[in-house]
Amino acid sequence: xxxxxxxxxxxxxxxxxxxxxxxxxxxxxxxxxxxxxxxxxxxxxxxxxxxxxxxxxxxxxxxxxxxxxxxxxxxxxxxxxxxxxxxxxxxxxxxxxxxxxxxxxxxxxxxxxxxxxxxxxxxxxxxxxxxxxxxxxxxxxxxxxxxxxxxxxxxxxxxxxxxxxxxxxxxxxxxxxxxxxxxxxxxxxxxxxxxxxxxxxxxxxxxxxxxxxxxxxxxxxxxxxxxxxxxxxxxxxxxxxxxxxxxxxxxxxxxxxxxxxxxxxxxxxxxxxxxxxxxxxxxxxxxxxxxxxxxxxxxxxxxxxxxxxxxxxxxxxxxxxxxxxxxxxxxxxxxxxxxxxxxxxxxxxxxxxxxxxxxxxxxxxxxxxxxxxxxxxxxxxxxxxxxxxxxxxxxxxxxxxxxxxxxxxxxxxxxxxxxxxxxxxxxxxxxxxxxxxxxxxxxxxxxxxxxxxxxxxxxxxxxxxxxxxxxx
Amino acid sequence: xxxxxxxxxxxxxxxxxxxxxxxxxxxxxxxxxxxxxxxxxxxxxxxxxxxxxxxxxxxxxxxxxxxxxxxxxxxxxxxxxxxxxxxxxxxxxxxxxxxxxxxxxxxxxxxxxxxxxxxxxxxxxxxxxxxxxxxxxxxxxxxxxxxxxxxxxxxxxxxxxxxxxxxxxxxxxxxxxxxxxxxxxxxxxxxxxxxxxxxxxxxxxxxxxxxxxxxxxxxxxxxxxxxxxxxxxxxxxxxxxxxxxxxxxxxxxxxxxxxxxxxxxxxxxxxxxxxxxxxxxxxxxxxxxxxxxxxxxxxxxxxxxxxxxxxxxxxxxxxxxxxxxxxxxxxxxxxxxxxxxxxxxxxxxxxxxxxxxxxxxxxxxxxxxxxxxxxxxxxxxxxxxxxxxxxxxxxxxxxxxxxxxxxxxxxxxxxxxxxxxxxxxxxxxxxxxxxxxxxxxxxxxxxxxxxxxxxxxxxxxxxxxxxxxxxx
Numbered sequence: 049x050x051x052x053x054x055x056x057x058x059x060x061x062x063x064x065x066x067x068x069x070x071x072x073x074x075x076x077x078x079x080x081x082x083x084x085x086x087x088x089x090x091x092x093x094x095x096x097x098x099x100x101x102x103x104x105x106x107x108x109x110x111x112x113x114x115x116x117x118x119x120x121x122x123x124x125x126x127x128x129x130x131x132x133x134x135x136x137x138x139x140x141x142x143x144x145x146x147x148x149x150x151x152x153x154x155x156x157x158x159x160x161x162x163x164x165x166x167x168x169x170x171x172x173x174x175x176x177x178x179x180x181x182x183x184x185x186x187x188x189x190x191x192x193x194x195x196x197x198x199x200x201x202x203x204x205x206x207x208x209x210x211x212x213x214x215x216x217x218x219x220x221x222x223x224x225x226x227x228x229x230x231x232x233x234x235x236x237x238x239x240x241x242x243x244x245x246x247x248x249x250x251x252x253x254x255x256x257x258x259x260x261x262x263x264x265x266x267x268x269x270x271x272x273x274x275x276x277x278x279x280x281x282x283x284x285x286x287x288x289x290x291x292x293x294x295x296x297x298x299x300x301x302x303x304x305x306x307x308x309x310x311x312x313x314x315x316x317x318x319x320x321x322x323x324x325x326x327x328x329x330x331x332x333x334x335x336x337x338x339x340x341x342x343x344x345x346x347x348x349x350x351x352x353x354x355x356x357x358x359x360x361x362x363x364x365x366x367x368x369x370x371x372x373x374x375x376x377x378x379x380x381x382x383x384x385x386x387x388x389x390x391x392x393x394x395x396x397x398x399x400x401x402x403x404x405x406x407x408x409x410x411x412x413x414x415x416x417x418x419x420x421x422x423x424x425x426x427x428x429x430x431x432x433x434x435x436x437x438x439x440x441x442x443x444x445x446x447x448x449x450x451x452x453x454x455x456x457x458x459x460x461x462x463x464x465x466x467x468x469x470x471x472x473x474x475x476x477x478x479x480x481x482x483x484x485x486x487x488x489x490x491x492x493x494x495x496x497x498x499x500x501x502x503x504x505x506x507x508x509x510x511x512x513x514x515x516x517x518x519x520x
Numbered sequence: 521x522x523x524x525x526x527x528x529x530x531x532x533x534x535x536x537x538x539x540x541x542x543x544x545x546x547x548x549x550x551x552x553x554x555x556x557x558x559x560x561x562x563x564x565x566x567x568x569x570x571x572x573x574x575x576x577x578x579x580x581x582x583x584x585x586x587x588x589x590x591x592x593x594x595x596x597x598x599x600x601x602x603x604x605x606x607x608x609x610x611x612x613x614x615x616x617x618x619x620x621x622x623x624x625x626x627x628x629x630x631x632x633x634x635x636x637x638x639x640x641x642x643x644x645x646x647x648x649x650x651x652x653x654x655x656x657x658x659x660x661x662x663x664x665x666x667x668x669x670x671x672x673x674x675x676x677x678x679x680x681x682x683x684x685x686x687x688x689x690x691x692x693x694x695x696x697x698x699x700x701x702x703x704x705x706x707x708x709x710x711x712x713x714x715x716x717x718x719x720x721x722x723x724x725x726x727x728x729x730x731x732x733x734x735x736x737x738x739x740x741x742x743x744x745x746x747x748x749x750x751x752x753x754x755x756x757x758x759x760x761x762x763x764x765x766x767x768x769x770x771x772x773x774x775x776x777x778x779x780x781x782x783x784x785x786x787x788x789x790x791x792x793x794x795x796x797x798x799x800x801x802x803x804x805x806x807x808x809x810x811x812x813x814x815x816x817x818x819x820x821x822x823x824x825x826x827x828x829x830x831x832x833x834x835x836x837x838x839x840x841x842x843x844x845x846x847x848x849x850x851x852x853x854x855x856x857x858x859x860x861x862x863x864x865x866x867x868x869x870x871x872x873x874x875x876x877x878x879x880x881x882x883x884x885x886x887x888x889x890x891x892x893x894x895x896x897x898x899x900x901x902x903x904x905x906x907x908x909x910x911x912x913x914x915x916x917x918x919x920x921x922x923x924x925x926x927x928x929x930x931x932x933x934x935x936x937x938x939x940x941x942x943x944x945x946x947x948x949x950x951x952x953x954x955x956x957x958x959x960x961x962x963x964x965x966x967x968x969x970x971x972x973x974x975x976x977x978x979x980x981x982x983x984x985x986x987x988x989x990x991x992x
Contacts, residue, residue: 154761155874155905199710207769210708212717213685226965233873235904236682237943238671238721239958240950240988241970245684245717249710266764289626292738294812297679297769340766341814341822350813401705402627432707433627471709478712486711493698497977498713504976505969516712 052116052513054136055093059113063095066105070144071095078123079139080131084395087128087480091136092118096144100219100227100258103140107256107510108225110138116513119252121194122165124186126397127479129198129251129515137513140256142193148172149259156264157216157233162193162257169262178264181208181300185384193257199249201475203301203380206431207337208265210475212248219259220247223506231261246501251477252512254505268300268337272344273373275305276352276364277328282406283360284332284430290360291334291351298342301335302431309383309425316389319382320375323365332430333380383427387438391447393422394457396437398465399474405433408468412437415460419453434474437461462489483518524588524985526608527565531585535567538577542616543567550595551611552603556867559600559952563608564590568616572691572699572730575612579728579982580697582610588985591724593666594637596658598869599951601670601723601987609985612728614665620644621731628736629688629705634665634729641734650736653680653772657856665729671721673947675773675852678903679809680737682947684720691731692719695978703733718973723949724984726977740772740809744816745845747777748824748836749800754878755832756804756902762832763806763823770814773807774903781855781897788861791854792847795837804902805852855899859910863919865894866929868909870937871946877905880940884909887932891925906946909933934961955990 053059064072073094080089097103110117116137123130142163149159153176160169166187173180182195184202194200196218200211208214217232230244247257278284281304288302307329313319324331334351336344348366355361367373387395400408409426416422416439423440439457441450462472462485472485487495502509502517525531536544545566552561569575582589588609595602614635621631625648632641638659645652654667656674666672668690672683680686689704702716719729750756753776760774779801785791796803806823808816820838827833839845859867872880881898888894888911895912911929913922934944934957944957959967974981974989 152873152875154757157873199714201708201710205708209685210710212714213681222965222969226968228965228969229963230966232943233941234871234943234946236673236677236871236901236906236946238673238682238947238949239943239945239954239962240721240966241726241973242671242684242714242717242721243966243969245714249712249714254713266768268768269766285626294741296738296740296809296811298811337768339768339770339810339814341819342811347813399706399708401624401629403624429708434708469705471704471706471711473711474706474708475710477710482711490711491701493694493700494702494712494715496698497694497700497715500976501713501973504972 051114052510053114055115055138059115060093063106063109066109067102071097071102073141079120079141082128082131083124084126087131087133089131090134092139093136094139094141096141098144100221103221103256103258104225104227106138106140107221107223110510111223111225111508114508114510116510118512119197119256121162121191121197122186122189124190125194125198125479126476127481129477129479129512132514142191145258151176152233153178155233158262158264159231159259160192160262161259163191166190166192166195173264177267179267180262180264182211182214185381192260196248196257196260197250197252198477201429201432201434203303203429205429206302207297207300212245214263215244215248215260216263217261218244218247218257220255220257222255223511231259233261249477251479251515253502253516254511269340270338270342270344271373272336272348272367273376274334274348274352274364274366275323275331275376275379276334276355276361277324277331278361279359280330280406281409281430284330285402285405287332287355287360288431290354294351295336295347298336298338299334299431300337301333303333303380304427304430304435305331305333305380305383306426308423309386309427312386312390312425313379313382316386318386318389319379322379324363328363333376387425390440392438392440393447393450394439394454396458396461397474397476398437398461398470398472399432399434400465400468400470402433404468405435408464408470412461412464415464416457419456420450478516480514483516486516487518523586524982525586527587527610531587532565535578535581538581539574543569543574545613551592551613554600554603555596556598559603559605561603562606564611565608566611566613568613570616572693575693575728575730576697576699578610578612579693579695582982583695583697583980586980586982589982590984591665591669591728593634593663593669594658594661596662597666597670597951598948599953601949601951601984604986614663617730623648624705625650627705630734630736631703631731632664632734633731635663638662638664638667645736649739651739652734652736654683654686657853664732668720668729668732669722669724670949673901673906675775675901677901678774679769679772684717686735687716687720687732688735689733690716690719690729692727692729694727695983703731705733721949723951723987725974725988726983741812742810742814742816743845744808744810744820744839745848746806746820746824746836746838747795747803747848747851748806748827748833749796750802750804750833751831752802752878753881753902756802757874757877759804759827759832760903762826766823767808767819770808770810771806771903772809773805775805775852776899776902776907777803777805777852777855778898780895781858781899784858784862784897785851785854788858790858790861791851794851796835800835805848859897862912864910864912865919865922866911866926868930868933869946869948870909870933870942870944871904871906872937872940872942874905876940877907880936880942884933884936887936888929891928892922950988952986955988958988959990
């Protein structure tokens with residue numbers, strides 16, 4: 049696979065003969081950068097097809113010429129899957145395939161092209177009184193094709209699953225340029241291997257998703273949000289169990305917030321007013337979506353009272369209006385921005401079995417403290433066992449001063465995650481950032497099967513080389 | 521792949537040298553038959569390993585000798601995946617790997633070996649006050665490995681998903697004898713291709729699942745069941761939408777029952793007492809699982825009143841006790857037995873986009889009526905768009921008299937399903953019964969990708985030959 053060919057003038061000329069002018073776009077910096085600044089593109093040809101047939105034409109030409117292809121959605125991925133350094137690939141942007149092709153409210157199905165922005169899909173569902181529950185920080189700019197290719201997570205996975213779970217079928221161009229027409233509107237279809245599930249999470253290494261059939265849900269009739277302090281992460285999990293016993297699947301989100309995160313928000317001037325007089329060490333943001341006959345504020349009050357009685361919490365705010373709900377959510381949603389303002393040495397998107405999370409946090413904090421008095425902001429989707437465990441320089445010191453510790457910090461965190469049977473990438477994927485970790489921590493038999501599938505479906509290795517598999 | 525070798529004495533001798541005696545089992549008829557009597561085994565060596573290492577030893581030996589392997593669970597599959605005619609394969613039974621290895625109630629996770637009977641897993645979950653929601657007619661004898669390999673469905677898919685959705689990770693032996701250790705207890709793990717999802721639904725053609733990490737759920741605090749008449753299937757779907765708008769995910773099952781099914785129950789003396797004075801043409805069985813603060817009987821009464829007001833229903837029974845719930849469910853659960861007593865010419869496990877179901881039923885009934893005055897029993901998981909559309913001889917006539925019409929009936933039904941973008945196998949899988957339909961109705965690009973994956977992971981073609989792919 050070492051013999052891929054860079055895009056050159058002759059290749060572009062060949063493409064111009066078979067594709068209309070609007071497909072060809074200028075190579076602006078947006079295609080060469082990614083949010084964390086870890087990877088930088090150095091060249092390439094940007095193509096923005098307007099149809100699956102044009103995508104197929106591009107892939108066929110690339111396969112014939114062994115030109116690498118980097119599928120490009122909203123460019124918001126956090127592991128560098130959208131940027132190929134030191135190469136001149138075809139950057140295949142889905143930005144012109146943004147149509148919502150159909151909505152079937154009575155079937156709870158929406159069919160969108162891969163370039164549709166997530167927020168636009170949410171809005172289209174909302175217009176027909178349905179919910180598309182995928183919700184993440186970048187929803188205003190990320191595109192559904194990227195969400196599916198990376199199996200994106202976000203705040204509602206606890207209740208509704210991740211992107212793969214929300215996808216009923218895909219239309220995709222496979223690495224040989226063939227088109228898989230799989231936009232089924234079916235809940236059940238047991239007719240052979242689940243190629244849909246394979247493409248979701250393959251990060252563009254097995255083909256390009258061009259459209260998807262998505263699951264919608266009834267809008268919860270009544271919603272409610274509370275921010276409750278918790279004694280510690282273990283108490284938070286006890287509170288979750290308590291809430292689930294009472295409300296079952298009515299809990300849409302259950303997010304852990306650390307005091308450090310509230311401090312960072314204050315330092316960065318983000319998140320709005322903080323509701324607690326005394327800044328709690330830990331708190332949880334709970335979001336309920338209930339039926340018409342239920343009262344979310346009353347349920348949250350009951351939960352608080354029950355949890356307080358057994359010492360899990362001692363303070364809390366229950367939103368009494370949509371504005372108050374939004375204010376509580378803003379606290380949570382601004383934490384990544386505050387983190388960026390402070391500047392992390394290393395960020396870790398990890399998941400753990402729920403029952404070991406408290407131990408992990410103790411052990412990881414202690415192990416890192418041996419190195420330096422780092423600040424740690426651990427927060428996120430506690431209900432899924434998914435935490436963003438981010439490590440910051442001690443107060444008053446800079447990231448640069450700790451750059452040489454970065455690899456050591458990563459190893460400490462990931463080794464500990466591995467020893468607790470967790471995952472070193474819960475929702476962000478592998479991209480170009482973590483192939484080494486995948487080799488180190490991944491199950492060998494699974495890795496061999498992955499490699500065999502990659503070689504079978506993409507024998508020239510043109511699809512997003514360097515992503516997932518390090519030996520591009 | 522035509523050069524697979526039958527099991528012979530020399531091969532058995534080689535195996536006996538590396539495996540303990542209890543692994544070797546007599547070839548009883550149970551391993552040679554399947555519920556519908558369409559396929560019959562003609563020989564083979566039954567092996568019942570007690571550990572994943574023994575499974576790996578068997579697969580390695582089979583791979584080296586090119587001996588076909590038929591993984592065998594509870595033997596309840598309905599498409600012949602468990603029986604290989606005209607061959608002497610290794611029949612690899614999981615019957616000695618029945619342990620529930622661990623239960624983690626606080627994580628809502630249970631880890632079971634592949635041979636564990638579904639009902640035993642349900643009971644183990646129940647003991648710790650949790651729900652394992654996979655529920656199907658054969659739950660008393662089917663084994664979880666088979667459920668996962670066939671991505672089994674059943675009555676609770678509407679709310680909880682099918683077997684694949686309930687599986688967090690697997691331990692499996694791949695066709696080269698390598699062991700994939702993937703028993704993760706994680707809700708989120710975005711580290712490369714979803715091999716778990718690929719093995720679930722591969723029907724033993726890509727390896728043998730030996731254990732699985734399964735999702736548990738809180739037990740619904742309150743349950744309720746009703747049987748309501750509906751004007752027609754379209755009214756049933758309107759009623760479902762009405763119920764979902766009010767109760768969201770609180771609806772655990774929504775099953776369609778046709779008057780013909782009630783007639784068959786009466787003829788066969790099954791199902792217990794029927795609750796309606798006048799036998800309705802259509803009815804639905806609704807099952808609710810709600811939170812502690814909710815009242816399922818009241819919710820069902822409200823639903824009935826609302827639905828009656830707009831003409832969707834005119835009669836109904838709401839269970840007032842666990843016994844009454846069980847009695848209503850018995851009606852539904854005995855329908856397949858009644859069908860078997862009557863004797864179907866052809867049974868079709870189909871799914872359709874919800875909004876075309878009513879049209880499909882009209883058109884299919886009309887098309888079949890051109891052939892003969894068949895009786896049709898269409899019933900099943902309406903909430904998932906999954907119907908069992910089963911065709912019976914006219915009253916007083918025998919199946920045998922219509923045997924020559926079987927293929928024609930199948931084609932009429934499946935062609936119509938295809939024209940409505942449905943599936944010719946919603947939950948039973950492909951097995952040895954439907955490879956021809958898969959070739960005929962499947963998406964060519966997807967089929968090519970499936971073939972490439974099969975060849976990459978199982979180059980000798982030893983794993984369950986003849987299943988899914990007709991050219992074994």
